[in-house]
Amino acid sequence: MTLTAKDVAEITRLLEESSFDEMILELDGLKLALRRGASATSARRPEAASAAEREAPPAAAPAATPAALPDEKMQDVTAPLLGTFYRAPKPGAAPFVEIGSVVEEDTIIGIIEVMKLMNTVRAGTSGKVADILAQDGALVEYGETLMRVTRALPA
Amino acid sequence: MTIRRILIANRGEIAMRVIRTCRRLGIETVLAASEADRDSMPARLADRTVCIGPARPGGSYLKVDAILQAALGARADAIHPGYGFLSERPALAHACEEQGVIFIGPTAAQIESVGDKLRARAQAQASEVPVVPGGAVGSTADAVALVRRIGLPVLVKAVGGGGGKGMKRVDRLEDLPHAIQLAEAEAGAAFGDARVYIERFVTRGRHVEVQILGDGRGEVIHLGERDCSTQRRYQKLIEETPAPGLSEAFRGRLHEAAVRFARRMAYRGAGTVEFLVDLERDAFHFLEMNARIQVEHPVTEAVSGVDLVAEQIAVAAGEGLRRAQSDVRLRGCALECRVNAEDAMRDFQPSPGRVRGVRWAAGEGIRVDTHIEAGAWIPPYYDSLMGKIIAHGQDRDSALERMWQAIAATRIEGVASNLPLHCTVLANREFQRGGVDTGFLARLLERRPIFVEAQLG
Numbered sequence: 001m002t003l004t005a006k007d008v009a010e011i012t013r014l015l016e017e018s019s020f021d022e023m024i025l026e027l028d029g030l031k032l033a034l035r036r037g038a039s040a041t042s043a044r045r046p047e048a049a050s051a052a053e054r055e056a057p058p059a060a061a062p063a064a065t066p067a068a069l070p071d072e073k074m075q076d077v078t079a080p081l082l083g084t085f086y087r088a089p090k091p092g093a094a095p096f097v098e099i100g101s102v103v104e105e106d107t108i109i110g111i112i113e114v115m116k117l118m119n120t121v122r123a124g125t126s127g128k129v130a131d132i133l134a135q136d137g138a139l140v141e142y143g144e145t146l147m148r149v150t151r152a153l154p155a
Numbered sequence: 156m157t158i159r160r161i162l163i164a165n166r167g168e169i170a171m172r173v174i175r176t177c178r179r180l181g182i183e184t185v186l187a188a189s190e191a192d193r194d195s196m197p198a199r200l201a202d203r204t205v206c207i208g209p210a211r212p213g214g215s216y217l218k219v220d221a222i223l224q225a226a227l228g229a230r231a232d233a234i235h236p237g238y239g240f241l242s243e244r245p246a247l248a249h250a251c252e253e254q255g256v257i258f259i260g261p262t263a264a265q266i267e268s269v270g271d272k273l274r275a276r277a278q279a280q281a282s283e284v285p286v287v288p289g290g291a292v293g294s295t296a297d298a299v300a301l302v303r304r305i306g307l308p309v310l311v312k313a314v315g316g317g318g319g320k321g322m323k324r325v326d327r328l329e330d331l332p333h334a335i336q337l338a339e340a341e342a343g344a345a346f347g348d349a350r351v352y353i354e355r356f357v358t359r360g361r362h363v364e365v366q367i368l369g370d371g372r373g374e375v376i377h378l379g380e381r382d383c384s385t386q387r388r389y390q391k392l393i394e395e396t397p398a399p400g401l402s403e404a405f406r407g408r409l410h411e412a413a414v415r416f417a418r419r420m421a422y423r424g425a426g427t428v429e430f431l432v433d434l435e436r437d438a439f440h441f442l443e444m445n446a447r448i449q450v451e452h453p454v455t456e457a458v459s460g461v462d463l464v465a466e467q468i469a470v471a472a473g474e475g476l477r478r479a480q481s482d483v484r485l486r487g488c489a490l491e492c493r494v495n496a497e498d499a500m501r502d503f504q505p506s507p508g509r510v511r512g513v514r515w516a517a518g519e520g521i522r523v524d525t526h527i528e529a530g531a532w533i534p535p536y537y538d539s540l541m542g543k544i545i546a547h548g549q550d551r552d553s554a555l556e557r558m559w560q561a562i563a564a565t566r567i568e569g570v571a572s573n574l575p576l577h578c579t580v581l582a583n584r585e586f587q588r589g590g591v592d593t594g595f596l597a598r599l600l601e602r603r604p605i606f607v608e609a610q611l612g
């Protein structure tokens with residue numbers, strides 16, 4: 001490989017000072033991609049299709065939900081990532097919310113533990129908790145409905 | 156006492172690492188694996204694998220009686236705990252002492268005294284090693300009062316912890332109660348001890364730690380230091396040795412402080428004394444001692460030529476230290492990159508799943524410690540470490556260039572990895588100059604940097 005880390009640091013500087021956002025370079029079998037901004041798409045990010053291929057270990061089957069009629073007043077709060085869901089800040093403590101609790105968008109409704117890290121889950125919507133589907137300590141999958149919130153209707 | 160068979164109470168790359176040294180030494184290995192790891196690479200390579208429980212660590216890797224039972228049932232002479240899990244729980248070391256199984260590590264009493272970070276602070280002070288201002292968290296009111304006294308920002312840390320788990324930075328007093336709650340939950344899940352304490356957050360510090368080896372009778376040597384300042388949310392990303400830019404006098408004071416601390420308790424086995432280095436003030440403070448083999452131990456092995464796992468086993472078998480301080484020679488520079496299954500582009504979300512394909516780097520001065528091969532399953536129950544790439548060179552520049560090539564040559568398909576982050580850091584001028592502080596990576600990411608990805612064909 002001909003390009004060293006020092007060379008690439010220099011190329012990065014040139015790109016930084018330019019008005020361009022992206023640079024792709026292929027040289028001696030080395031593919032180099034430089035992109036401005038952390039939200040840039042990554043060639044190494046698994047394509048969307050592979051998400052379906054990822055086998056989740058046998059999850060505690062999501063509690064069978066009655067095929068509820070679409071209800072505009074109801075909002076699902078879904079799991080932002082796969083992991084173990086906890087309703088309370090620590091074992092034995094009072095749950096963050098109960099059925100009937102009033103939540104705001106940034107109200108914490110639970111914690112999801114992934115790879116030993118605790119991630120705060122917020123309601124993302126405001127209203128009243130109508131139903132709690134995810135069990136405390138259960139493995140929840142990405143996108144699984146954790147709770148349902150009756151949206152506060154504009155007066 | 157001769158050790159002929161070792162039970163490995165761990166998983167992943169560190170299980171592989173212990174198996175490798177055992178094979179070289181002609182020691183049989185028994186792997187204690189959870190259901191999720193039955194088909195893992197270490198399970199295949201160990202002489203024998205016993206399933207100790209379900210995937211969730213609470214029912215397997217954290218279960219003292221299951222592990223001890225497995226060791227007794229498999230007639231193992233000793234247990235190697237690796238890092239994390241039960242490695243720093245006095246309960247396992249204690250149970251081993253009672254059952255006559257050798258615990259490859261310090262005594263239960265030593266684990267207890269350094270594992271309780273508040274007691275360790277007191278020991279550091281008694282060894283004339285300076286500590287960071289801080290103290291215990293009783294009630295929320297106490298915590299608020301303490302923070303008012305020592306000043307913001309502060310770190311909430313797990314009394315029983317390490318490795319960044321259960322650690323939260325607090326910049327505003329009103330965030331303190333929730334941070335304490337989260338830290339307690341994380342600490343409880345990771346260490347089985349939910350107590351936390353508070354320390355002043357030093358905004359521009361470097362994390363430098365000293366590797367020591369003790370014979371348990373008062374003899375202690377050091378094998379140099381490691382700089383682990385390239386970290387994000389207290390998760391180390393890149394480690395290196397020697398720490399760049401320290402004067403020889405400063406380096407010597409650091410080594411001496413670590414040896415003084417470990418010698419005072421007649422420490423047994425391999426351990427690490429962590430310091431927060433404040434270069435502007437030409438000062439350092441004791442952070443904690445890790446009473447285990449560390450994830451980043453290979454950089455020390457690269458420059459010293461010492462197999463730390465073999466030394467752990469020798470000390471456990473009563474052979475003592477096999478070299479004097481004057482026999483230790485540290486040559487060149489080494490870096491380690493931790494390759495994690497996490498998406499650096501999406502706020503570092505862990506990315507468990509099935510690895511479709513993998514190609515690790517090889518070459519002069521390159522070592523890879525991993526348990527990941529094509530088809531490997533990365534369960535969501537454990538940490539996201541897939542492997543470590545270690546590059547050794549005659550100086551920092553050559554080690555860094557070797558690492559750059561190794562990262563570019565590495566390919567992982569099926570799960571997201573942090574390889575692009577490694578490329579970005581290695582190609583960063585500040586990192587290349589050396590001596591970055593612990594805030595470097597967070598500042599870099601905040602600036603929405605130019606992300607670099609390099610891939611060799």
